[in-house]
Amino acid sequence: MTTSIGIDVGTGCIKTVLFKVDGDNIEWIARRNDKIRQRDPMELARRAYEEVIEEAGLTEADIQYTATTGEGENIEFSTGHFYSMTTHARGAIYLNPESRSVLDMGALNGRAVKMDEHGKVLTYRMTSQCASGSGQFLENISRYLGIAQNEIGELSKQADDPENVSSICAVLAETDVINMVSRGISAPNILRGIHDSMAGRLVKLLRVIKADEGVTFLSGGLALDEGLMDSINASMVKMKIPTKAVNHPDSPYAGAIGAAIWGAYRYDKLAEQGSLAIAS
Amino acid sequence: MSTAEIIARCEELYEDTTFAASRAWKEAVPGRKVVGFMPVYIPEEIIHAAGMLPLGILGGGDNLEVIHGDAFYQSYICRIPRSTIELGLTGRLDFVDGMLFPSICDVIRNLSGMWKLMKPGVYAKYFDVPQNYRDDIGGEYYQNEMQELRHDMEKLSGNTITDEALNNSIAIYNEHRQLVRDVYAMRSAEPWKVPSSEVYLVMRAGQVLPVEEHIVMLKEYLAAVVKEDKPIRDKCRIITCGSFCEQPPLNMIKSIEMAGCYVVDDDYMLVNRWLMEEVPTDGDPIKSLADAFLHHSADSSAKYCDTQEKVGQYLLDSVIKNKAEGVIFAAPSFCDPALLERPLLSAKMSENNVPHISFKYAENSGQMQPIREQAGTFADSIKLWS
């Protein structure tokens, strides 16, 4: 039995989980999800780390592997770091064993990963440097429209005539949206238009990695946006991608979960090789 | 000298966008001349034999503030021509007596004409190479082109280029090329001792130093590396491909290694090892250079591949020879040759079960996080499952 912690440092939130892993027997013990809101991520991560240990009724000495992912490369108290596409793939399998691909929608970049049934990464793709159609953009627009994050999905689903967002640039697209408001386009239609354009970019990634088996798991915070999920599914049908996109209430934790599980796996492998020292 | 000292010297040369070392060489003896050239390949021997310094110009890197260069290029054109123009317009290349623009892509090709417009008094030449590899067709054309270049170099330098002098230069460059190959072989054998960033810097030094000086440096580096005692890390062996022209920022080269990769081959500064075998030094030197070009030269996307089977073979050969576990296609954004060829190369890798990923960069890319993430995931996947 290996006890491990996974910490996913995102641009918006830090997700921290504690797992006990014994071969195929994987148990999720504790969790935290903290909004960063201009605070120091390193301190927040430390606090979350202590709090999950406390929640599990353990002490620091009980933790055998602390794995970071996301932007957590520099956290000093971690044992090792896994890159986010590795961890999201594993987290997806944990949350939905049918998953064979993951679409992770972060604040700035989108990522698509294809994996096998064990969470082994086969191929992947990230969006390029230009941030058109990113989560950040959606956040800005919803603020502008006076709409709360958790309302977006609902509203978008009410769209009857989605408006096309043509600009490739997120900044110029803001003006596009302002123009739409002034032309009297309804909020649902605007949001759905943005969702569609984001979905287009994301699904293009799926097409590149040739997602063709199982289901496509949506991970990250935006995964809970049902409107975006609808757009993604519609876009997948249009682009003839044979899988279906699904989410999970714990989608935002996928990265942290994967980190914890891989951490435990790596711990066992290193212990086997008798080279535990390298890891720390 | 220790590797640290050698690398410090190389770093200094690398960061200096005023080319002080090459200027110093020129000023040391009155009448010396310098001929600049762009990637990928030109026969440096001809310049050398005329007593001039061939100066490899690889853009401005991430330290040069590009103002006027940007004014001449749209956003969808790669970075190297803009920083090169900037170097030209800000007087940094005023000591250069001639510029050669090899045949690599439309951008460099057009740059040759822009140079003529920009610097009417300075010798500037587009140097074409054959894409036809028959001795009697492409070979003959190329020999004539080289003769023309030889003639131009004689005029520029005021020195006659005899066959003996040219053969002598070939011999010196043969030695240089051998040492370069040795460094690469050493890195491939013991990558933990020879970080890619070091190899890169040492090779970059060769672009601005006289070949004789660089030969000494390479020998010193090889000797110093043997004495290095660095631990072996848990990393995977990869090859980077696609960076034959515009160079990535040094930070990117470091980031790839930091993300868990050992780079065992790359295509930076191919001019150092374009000719892959010893060039004979006893015959007609122009013919020898032409033969070497046609039949024993490195491949890159800038060359036409005359048969379907040969497409990407050079990369596959390198994967096998260097026991690479994967290939990272890293091309400059908007680089036509690299990006057009990439689907062909990646298909070849897939057919042969070589894992590969691809991303784009610019010589002044500042954000390494996406690069680390992609290279890191690639390394993770090789490490966890192979």
Next chain:
Amino acid sequence: MKCYIGIDLGSTTTKAVVMDEFGEVLGRGITNSRSNYDTASRVAKLEAFISTRLTLFHRALEGLSGLEGEKIDRLLLNLERHFRLELFLEQLEDLHQTCAGNAGDLRYPGQKAKICAVLDVAFARLCEKLQGLFAPGVVRKSDFFRDLAGSEYMNIAEQTAKEMGMNFDTLINIYDKSIIEVENRPPNDDMEGKFLRALTNVLAEETDLSVSSDDVMKAIKSVLDMDLEETYVVGTGYGRVRLPFPKEHIRSEILCHGLGAHLMYPKTRTVLDIGGQDTKGIQIDDKGIVVNFQMNDRCAAGCGRYLGYIADEMNLGLHELGPMAMKATKTVRINSTCTVFAGAELRDRLALGEKREDIMAGLHRAIILRAMSIISRSGGITDEFTFTGGVAKNEAAVKQLRELVQENYGDVQININPDSIYTGALGGAEFARRAVEEA
């Protein structure tokens, strides 16, 4: 009297300039651009007319013997202060009512009474706090209602919500929705009433006037009675195609900026304008006629909005960025000026241990570097050089610009006018004037 008006509908702000038939600027007005362009230009125009009245007041008061310059200035400053306060309180009350109305939204079933109770407390506190902004000698952070109200609302709402056991996010959402509605309602028109009420307050405070208050009142009233005729309006700027104007009343912003800069500095040959989404380099001749221009391409990298993203990321106001960057001891090299990634770049650098001030200096330099290439593309800098647009208000950007101009073009006269943000509107007003006076 005849008034010629230029309206510059920018991507971030909308500016209006009122000019008389002799080409004299009477008033300037600014507001933030919003989804309703008509409203934006109406509000900007209204603001410009307010400022016109103030100018005319000045002229009228000058006619009163015994009232010299300094006193007039003080009087008018106080008058404007009181006037603005009236206007502000009116809008704040509107916001309060709108919020209360929105609290009845379906999303908060059965909560209306509770929300309204919280709002009442919050707005009472807000009102008290914000009045202070209009006390004598206070520098306000922004000219816009949205910014003034918003900055404090967040704090007060959070505190009040906590005290009264209310969800903070709900208050934020209601606010976000209401502020847009309020912004899109131009303030009611009774300017005279407001001016007179303000004047009464001022005169009550004044103890040291050398003329009778009746004379002052009479002078002011005479101005208020004056009819300001909108003789000809010219629209320009990013949103000009959406202005409700006939085509011949619309000029390209390039021409307007060129002409505006020429009017301010007749020797100008090169103009740089950095606005919210575009950067323009313009070359003009000795008559203010554009001979060449370049704009940024399809990418908004390095424009004013970039600073907006940075300010959001740092939780600062736009006007605070410049001063912070001025404290830098070195300039961190920043290469990417993609607006959306600005925040990521900032975090990257902070993670590498760079100081905020130094990064800020680097970010400003990056913007100006990009602008320098656009100028270079338009033909470089010829003496004199004028810098206009919103970013010209930013001292750090100006500092980098001065350095880079010096490095690349040597000694050049650089003009930066405090009213430079109005350059486009000024050019527009002049076009309007010429259309009638020189027809």
Next chain:
Amino acid sequence: MNTATKPEAIKDASMLKQKAMIARNYDALTSAPETGKKIVSTFVPGNLNELINSFGLLNNLPEINAINNGMRKQSGAMIMDAERSGHSEDVCTYVKADIGMMSKGNIAPNGKVMPPPNLLLLSYTGCFTFMKWFELLRKEYNCDTVMLQVPYTGDGVITDNMRNFVVKQLKEEVIPALEKTSGVKFDIDRLRENMARSAKAEDDLVWVLESAKNVRSPIDAYFGGVYYIGPIFTAFRGTQDAIEYYQLLRGEIEKRMQDGLGPVTPEGDMGEEKYRLVVEGPPNWTSFREFWKMFYDEGAVVVASTYTKVGGVYDEGFRHDPTNPLESLADYCLGCYTNRNMPSRVDLIEKYMNEYQADGLLINSIKSCNSFSAGQLMMMNEIEKRTGKPGAFIETDLVDPRYFSAANVKNRLESYFQMVDQKRRSTRTA
């Protein structure tokens, strides 16, 4: 476009003739499997139509297919298809439209399947992309490929070495490959006859293009021009059809000049000629009509363009020469517009600015095409300096609809026209 609903002017005879020629050619291509004809795929700049024709081979031009798909608004989907299958967003969209067309079943504009080529003739003149394009196609079609390398005239002159190199490749690589594909022996006299016909049509083409020197130009040498060059640049050079087409066209334009008419636009005769422009760079095909409208609505007529020289710069005097067929073909390939170095391109534009009495230079910079675009900003500077006339710069793409931002282009064009206008007025009053 829907021609039936518009009370459109009766189409000119030349238009009808061209339409028929193109239709016939597509039918010949798509029916090749039945007729047993063989197809050679090759590129427009520096194409060897006379030679291909002399073997009885058909000529298929992937660029023209891409243009057709662009004008029929189908290229967008094709490009995205290609990008999804791994082609970079950054490269030429002709290539991606071509590859996307293949994945969509290779349907020709006549609705029938375009059969695979029997030979890829890679005559790469003026653009490196061609080389990789055919490497990509070779992988798809797995057919014979022959390459004709045309050296770049980097110093602005055609040297003997270049000419000999091209001739030698023609003799020893290209002709044998064509013989093999067609099963026909090379017949130099047939080539000569074709070339004589080419020269004849070229004379009339030059006359047509130069008619724009008239102030009140009877043609638009860019938007109209792309139709006028069609036959010479594509599969018809060296045919009797082409000769007849240009005779008809010339007659029609002579008539327009006598009647004092300006260019024909999709909305009928153009109104007053307010601005005379020279345009550098290819047009945008996906919004061709909309783009053109932005010009004629403002009274802007293009009097000369460089795009109409990509398939040969005939107005500088070059003609296909039957007396020296192979050398002449070599000179033709070497002399195409994009194979000329930057200084020569600038000289040519300067000449156009002066000879055609233009008010300014407009550059339509194409994202896809580095061959054209890299360096255009310096060209503009240079022209402004030499002629004192203002330049304008807009950015679009060939067949990628995502890169045509109508508002953006219109904004710039309007600003530009207003600027020219203002400037003109001030010089008049001064």
